[in-house]
Amino acid sequence: MTKIDAARLWSLNHRLLMSVITTVAAEVGALGLEVKELFVLSEVDEHPYPAELAVALVMPKPTMTLYVKRLEAAGFLKREIDAADLRKHRLVVTPAGRKVMQRGLTLLADAFAARLGRLSGGEQAQLRGLLEKLV
Amino acid sequence: MTKIDAARLWSLNHRLLMSVITTVAAEVGALGLEVKELFVLSEVDEHPYPAELAVALVMPKPTMTLYVKRLEAAGFLKREIDAADLRKHRLVVTPAGRKVMQRGLTLLADAFAARLGRLSGGEQAQLRGLLEKLV
DNA sequence: TCGGGTTAGTTCAGGACTAAACCAGTTCAA
DNA sequence: TTGAACTGGTTTAGTCCTGAACTAACCCGA
Numbered sequence: 551m552t553k554i555d556a557a558r559l560w561s562l563n564h565r566l567l568m569s570v571i572t573t574v575a576a577e578v579g580a581l582g583l584e585v586k587e588l589f590v591l592s593e594v595d596e597h598p599y600p601a602e603l604a605v606a607l608v609m610p611k612p613t614m615t616l617y618v619k620r621l622e623a624a625g626f627l628k629r630e631i632d633a634a635d636l637r638k639h640r641l642v643v644t645p646a647g648r649k650v651m652q653r654g655l656t657l658l659a660d661a662f663a664a665r666l667g668r669l670s671g672g673e674q675a676q677l678r679g680l681l682e683k684l685v
Numbered sequence: 686m687t688k689i690d691a692a693r694l695w696s697l698n699h700r701l702l703m704s705v706i707t708t709v710a711a712e713v714g715a716l717g718l719e720v721k722e723l724f725v726l727s728e729v730d731e732h733p734y735p736a737e738l739a740v741a742l743v744m745p746k747p748t749m750t751l752y753v754k755r756l757e758a759a760g761f762l763k764r765e766i767d768a769a770d771l772r773k774h775r776l777v778v779t780p781a782g783r784k785v786m787q788r789g790l791t792l793l794a795d796a797f798a799a800r801l802g803r804l805s806g807g808e809q810a811q812l813r814g815l816l817e818k819l820v
Numbered sequence: 821t822c823g824g825g826t827t828a829g830t831t832c833a834g835g836a837c838t839a840a841a842c843c844a845g846t847t848c849a850a
Numbered sequence: 851t852t853g854a855a856c857t858g859g860t861t862t863a864g865t866c867c868t869g870a871a872c873t874a875a876c877c878c879g880a
Contacts, residue, residue, distance in 0.1 A: 562820045564702055564724070568743035569820075589699070601858055608703040610838055615860055637845045637858045665819045677815045680808055681697045684800045685704075736828055745868050750830060772828040772875045 566665065574661045581650050581657075582624055588654040590617045591626055591647060598641045599632075626650055701800065709796045716785050716792075717759055723789040725752045726761060726782060733776050734767075761785055 571585055578585050590603060597606045604614040618641065621627040626647030632638035643651065666674055706720055713720050725738060732741045739749040753776065756762040761782030767773035778786065801809055 562816050563698065565741075565743060566816065566820045567699055567702060572743060599858080606700075608700060608707060611859070612838055612840095612861085613836090616837080618859095635846070635858085639859070668818050669815060673815055673818075676811055678697075680804060680812045680815070681701065683803050683808075685697050685701050734828080746829070747831080747868055748866095751867075753829095770828085770876070774829070 570658070570661050570665065574657050577657050578654050581654055583621070583626065583650060583654065585658070587617055587621055588651065588658070590614070591621060591643065591651045592655060594627065594641050594643050599638055600641070603641075621647070705793070705796050705800065709792050712792050713789050716789055718756070718761065718785060718789065720793070722752055722756055723786065723793070725749070726756060726778065726786045727790060729762065729776050729778050734773050735776070738776075756782070 575585055578588055583591070589607060593603055593606055597603045600614045600618055601611060603618075604611045607614075618627065618629070618639075622629060626644060628642045628644055629639045630642060632640045666677075669677065710720055713723055718726070724742060728738055728741055732738045735749045735753050736746065738753075739746045742749075753762065753764075753774075757764060761779060763777045763779055764774045765777060767775045801812075804812065
């Protein structure tokens with residue numbers, strides 16, 4: 551694979567993602583959160599602190615502060631002070647948050663699945679395996 | 686593949702792209718353009734009008750106006766009025782623009798290739814085939 | 821040849837994002 | 851047990867981006 555081909559590949563991938571985001575934006579918005587907020591919410595279980603989330607999702611800390619604040623205001627998230635380290639804000643997804651999260655992820659997955667539908671089951675598994683090696 | 690798995694797959698992919706962007710941002714910036722500007726520039730040959738570019742790259746028209754303006758100011762792009770339709774601005778990549786574009790794409794491709802290096806040649810070909818079916 | 825509907829591109833105002841600076845709590849060497 | 855260096859998180863201030871509204875040019879039917 552030549553270098554320019556790799557760039558082309560990258561570009562293809564980027565366009566795919568942007569396109570999927572814009573198609574679900576309206577429906578996800580109806581749930582009361584933005585697509586990016588949905589991504590944050592969906593990683594809280596795995597990375598329950600803002601700083602960890604920022605690293606995991608490749609975004610600056612102040613941005614994460616903002617998202618957490620919004621999600622908390624919307625009642626999708628709660629903060630608790632970590633007894634072991636008083637600087638840390640342990641994040642907990644509320645029941646309402648969990649419900650919205652699952653609906654949102656379903657919407658997103660449906661839109662992506664509409665694209666994935668062009669692939670066979672075996673190909674989907676392949677793709678997953680390849681991406682996991684890359685990240 | 687369940688619905689949540691599809692969302693997970695999407696998330697993996699997104700993270701990969703963001704991560705690659707941030708790693709090349711500094712080097713590409715040294716060339717005198719932003720990563721997103723590079724993407725615009727690289728599609729000008731194929732889509733020589735701002736409106737077409739906006740659709741192709743999945744971004745709003747006002748944003749495209751801004752990028753074209755910057756690229757033009759930097760001397761990487763020229764506008765010509767289309768004789769057949771006076772509303773249209775036909776875009777032409779200048780020699781300087783072409784040089785920067787190739788260097789930028791190489792940087793991007795190298796960064797992506799560094800990730801791709803984790804895959805065998807056969808796997809890379811697989812990935813390419815899968816993504817092309819998806820877009 | 822008029823005029824309603826459409827498209828290309830821009831402007832502007834307001835919202836989204838983030839770099840820099842900051843405060844508070846933790847850690848650890850002296 | 852200090853205090854210097856570090857980490858978690860927020861605030862501020864300013865930049866970047868985009869939805870809405872606009873102008874100019876095109877198209878086409880009556």
